[in-house]
Amino acid sequence: MKVKKKKQLNFLDKFLLGISVLLGLSLLISYLAPITDPQKFWPIAFFGLAYPLLLLANLIVTVYWLLRRSKCILVPLLCILVGWGVLRDNFGFRFSESVTDAVEPNSSLVLMTYNAHSFKRYGEKNDSTTRHQMLELINDQRPDIIGIQEFYTKNRGQYALKDSMKQIMGSDACYFEPFNFDKKGEAMGIAIFSKYPIINKGSILLSEQGSGNQCIYVDVKKNAQTFRFYSIHLQSIRFEPDDYDYLAKFSQKGDADITSSKRIGGKLKRAFMKRSEQVFKIKNHAKHCPYPYIIAGDFNDTPSSYAVNQMAKGLKNAFREKGSGFARTYNGSFPNYQIDYIMVSPVINVTNYHIVQKKLSDHYPVCSKLQLQ
Numbered sequence: 546m547k548v549k550k551k552k553q554l555n556f557l558d559k560f561l562l563g564i565s566v567l568l569g570l571s572l573l574i575s576y577l578a579p580i581t582d583p584q585k586f587w588p589i590a591f592f593g594l595a596y597p598l599l600l601l602a603n604l605i606v607t608v609y610w611l612l613r614r615s616k617c618i619l620v621p622l623l624c625i626l627v628g629w630g631v632l633r634d635n636f637g638f639r640f641s642e643s644v645t646d647a648v649e650p651n652s653s654l655v656l657m658t659y660n661a662h663s664f665k666r667y668g669e670k671n672d673s674t675t676r677h678q679m680l681e682l683i684n685d686q687r688p689d690i691i692g693i694q695e696f697y698t699k700n701r702g703q704y705a706l707k708d709s710m711k712q713i714m715g716s717d718a719c720y721f722e723p724f725n726f727d728k729k730g731e732a733m734g735i736a737i738f739s740k741y742p743i744i745n746k747g748s749i750l751l752s753e754q755g756s757g758n759q760c761i762y763v764d765v766k767k768n769a770q771t772f773r774f775y776s777i778h779l780q781s782i783r784f785e786p787d788d789y790d791y792l793a794k795f796s797q798k799g800d801a802d803i804t805s806s807k808r809i810g811g812k813l814k815r816a817f818m819k820r821s822e823q824v825f826k827i828k829n830h831a832k833h834c835p836y837p838y839i840i841a842g843d844f845n846d847t848p849s850s851y852a853v854n855q856m857a858k859g860l861k862n863a864f865r866e867k868g869s870g871f872a873r874t875y876n877g878s879f880p881n882y883q884i885d886y887i888m889v890s891p892v893i894n895v896t897n898y899h900i901v902q903k904k905l906s907d908h909y910p911v912c913s914k915l916q917l918q
Contacts, residue, residue, distance in 0.1 A: 554615075562617050565606045569624035572599045576628045579854035583817035590817040591810075593849040597635065597871075597882065600625065634848040635883070637868035651768055653896075654915045657688035658776065658841040658885060660908035663697035663733060664706060673703060679905050680706075684713045686901065686912050690739045690765060692776025694843045695757060695906075696721065700730035707736070714738045720746040722761045724754075735759060735842075737776050741767045749830055751823040752780065758819075758845075760827055764836060770917045772893075773834050777827060777842035779852060780819035782812050820845065820852035828856065837890040837917065843908065847882045848872075856888060863887035863913040866895035874900055877907040885911045892918045 554562065571592060578593025592599070603621040610618035625632070664676045683691065691714075698706040698721070711717055718739040723732035734757065737743075745764035752758040760777040784792075791805040831838055840860065846852045848864075864872055864886065874885035885908055889895060897914035 554617075558613065558615070558617070561606065561609060562620070565603075565610070565617060565620045568599065568602045568606060569620050571595075572603050572621075572624045573627065575599055575849060576631055578849050579631065579634075579851055581851060582821055583814070583851055584821050587814050587817055590851065591813070593851070594813070594847060596631065596847065596849040600632070600635075631849055634854075634862070634865060636871050637864060639867075639869035652770070652917045654767065654772075654917055655687060655689045655912065656774075656839060656841065656887060656915055657683070657686055657691040657910055657912045658694075658843075658887060659683070659691065659910035660694040660778070660843040660885065660906060661697070662695050662906035662908065664704075664906075665697075666905060666907075671697075671704065675905055676704065676706070678903075680709055680713060682901060682903055682905065682910065683710075686910070688714075688912065689741065689767075690737065690774055692774065692841055693736045693738070694776065694778040695733060696736035697731070697733045698736075699732075710736070710738045714740050716740045718743045718765075720761060720763050722748050722759070724757050724759060733757065735761050735776050735778060737761060737763050737774060739763065739765050739774075741765050744771070749826055751777075751826055752819070757781075758823070760823075760842075762830075762838075767917065771836045772917060773831075773836050773838040775827060775831070775838065775840045775842075777840060777844070779823050779843065779845045780816045781845055782816045784809070784812065788812070816845065817851070820850075821855070824852045824855045828858075837892050839887065839889045839893070839915070841885075841887040841911075843885050845884055847884060853886065856886075859891070860888040861891060861893070861895055863889065863895045863898045863911075863915075867898035867913070872900060874909050874911055875907065876904050876909060885909070887911060887913045889915060894918070 575592040575596045577589050581589040583590045603625055607618055607621040664679050665671045666675050707721055721736040723734040726732035743763045744766050747762055749760040751760055758778050758780050760775055762773055762775040764771060764773050788809055844853055872883040874883050875881055894916040895913055896916055899912055901910045
């Protein structure tokens with residue numbers, strides 16, 4: 546009886562096995578990002594940011610070893626499966642959006658969050674066509690309550706958007722906190738508009754005065770139920786046009802510049818650390834909330850980040866509950882991932898979640914249908 550010889554790895558296989566091990570280790574390190582505070586050890590946060598790319602690279606080598614019918618497939622495959630929870634935060638394993646029709650109208654709530662970028666396209670000046678399309682989009686979604694980051698308005702004229710939003714909502718219930726304003730009557734900040742009465746409101750200072758990275762909240766009464774809605778805008782990376790130009794050139798030609806890379810890395814590091822601090826401010830405030838609450842807005846961070854995962858502790862993530870596919874809420878240059886979220890108290894049920902894929906602002910609006918208990 547002949548003994549079957551073990552299949553020997555050729556040079557290419559040995560090289561790719563080494564690559565597989567490195568990619569697998571990098572992916573494993575990325576799983577530490579959601580639980581590692583950037584204020585204590587910031588390098589891990591960069592692995593979390595790279596998670597989608599690391600996952601894709603590990604999938605590619607998995608396919609390679611599958612075609613080779615090699616046991617080496619276990620290296621990338623096990624590394625992917627170890628991070629099943631992180632994968633579920635990034636990818637919804639549903640073929641379509643799940644909608645629950647048997648929700649009592651009196652307890653249902655359609656919520657929307659939208660970074661409107663001053664009601665203009667990214668990097669461009671205000672134009673009436675974009676403003677009209679964005680207002681039309683909001684009207685089509687028929688939200689009961691909406692939080693808008695980078696909300697821009699004037700006292701009068703076609704850009705008196707506070708008045709336009711009240712008209713769409715059919716209600717005067719709103720709270721607008723301007724963080725930048727001038728004597729011409731122009732103002733920008735965070736706004737919340739509601740179809741139902743607002744019985745209390747306030748703000749949490751997350752950053753320096755004049756910065757748009759802040760948090761506001763309202764207590765809303767719907768029939769006999771009261772809930773709180775926090776609309777947040779966590780720390781921005783604050784890339785300049787030069788940074789975006791460099792990233793575009795690097796992605797196209799692969800030309801790396803040490804000075805530019807350091808500058809971008811420094812901005813990312815500062816933003817990671819600042820968001821960590823801001824999340825705890827919001828969570829500490831929410832601890833004392835006497836009502837079920839919703840936290841939604843522009844987190845400026847990915848599902849594999851420390852900030853997002855700390856905020857989600859003890860809450861339901863609407864995407865994880867009802868989302869499908871690989872979510873993308875930012876349509877700008879970087880980071881082109883899911884960075885806008887809706888999170889709710891455990892007593893609130895999520896019955897629907899969807900992203901409106903229409904390029905107007907640099908963010909896509911996110912909507913969710915909720916059921917208040």
